[in-house]
Amino acid sequence: MDSDIIDKLKNFDLSTKEDVGVTLSNDDICLGIKECSRSLIGKIHGDKRINFNGLKETLSHIWRTQQPFTVRLVGYNIFQFAFQSEEDKQKVLLGKTWSFDGQYTILKEWTANHINWQNEAKVDLWVQIHGLPLHWISVDTGLKIGKIFDDVKDVYVPDSGSITGRWIIILAQINLNEPLLRGTKIKLGDELICVDFRYKNLQSFCYYCGIVGHGERDCTQKKEDVK
Structure with a gap:
């Protein structure tokens, strides 16, 4: 039943017959x-x-x-x-x-129980980590950087000699209700670098607010900001 109808029915006074109610058992x-x-x-x-x-x-x-x-x-x-x-x-x-x-x-x-889609809107996406020095590229590095995401399901370090050998690829769990992470800072001793995250085959992404699920033309945040 539509939630609007349910809300309206709550404001009605029940008749004697309606007020009797129905009791269900587990067998039902x-x-x-x-x-x-x-x-x-x-x-x-x-x-x-x-x-x-x-x-x-x-x-x-x-x-x-x-x-x-x-x-x-x-x-x-x-x-x-x-x-x-x-x-x-x-x-x-x-x-x-x-x-x-x-x-x-x-x-x-x-x-x-009710599913809270605000908290459960999570999918696994392949993420490329760009900007690492070659000698930093390893599975252990990928796992450690991946901790910035909700979870890391897999880490892929391509074979040398391929064009993808210049970056690490991780399978990360992403909350689609939050802006996508663009990158982070990596520190080793006194050396500090910034890496970029690039998402493979990203669907319906808004470049204004950074959230997946709509395009920039339909972004409610952008419409509010330009008022």
């Missing part, structure tokens, strides 16, 4: 819990409204589950993906970060 909801336990809740992070049929068709092609899954719209750009097996659910959950129509898909396991 056991089937729903069983189905939801094999579900993922997904949010498309961005301002553009998603085409439901297009999303289902695209993800069916990308995920390639063993059995068909169902999709339900449960909020604005929020969907429930119900799988027939735990194996299919885990395969999708543990897979790489996907985007749809230029917006990232955030997946969480179903829980009976």
Whole structure:
């Protein structure tokens, strides 16, 4: 039910019949819990409204589950993906970060509690660390620099002789509700340098506020600042 309707109903005086209420038991909801336990809740992070049929068709092609899954719209750009097996659910959950129509898909396991998307809007992105001296490039350096992010899932140091051998690449967990980190300072003894962070295949990014999910033309912060 729409939240506006619920708020309006709270202001009504209930009739005697309405005030009786209904009491549920765990047996009444056991089937729903069983189905939801094999579900993922997904949010498309961005301002553009998603085409439901297009999303289902695209993800069916990308995920390639063993059995068909169902999709339900449960909020604005929020969907429930119900799988027939735990194996299919885990395969999708543990897979790489996907985007749809230029917006990232955030997946969480179903829980009976409310998901706070403000805190849970996190995805894994590949980040290049530019500006390091060649002799500083190592996995240990990447792990230490990566601590500036929420988490580091992987560190990749390219083989020498390739163009990407000049920088470290890390798979970092990024909170999409916060401005992307542009770089940081690195100190070794008396030597201090600055490194840049460059994000691979970044989707729908605002160069004004630094947040993923909208373009500069649709940036509410920019509109407020120019008033």
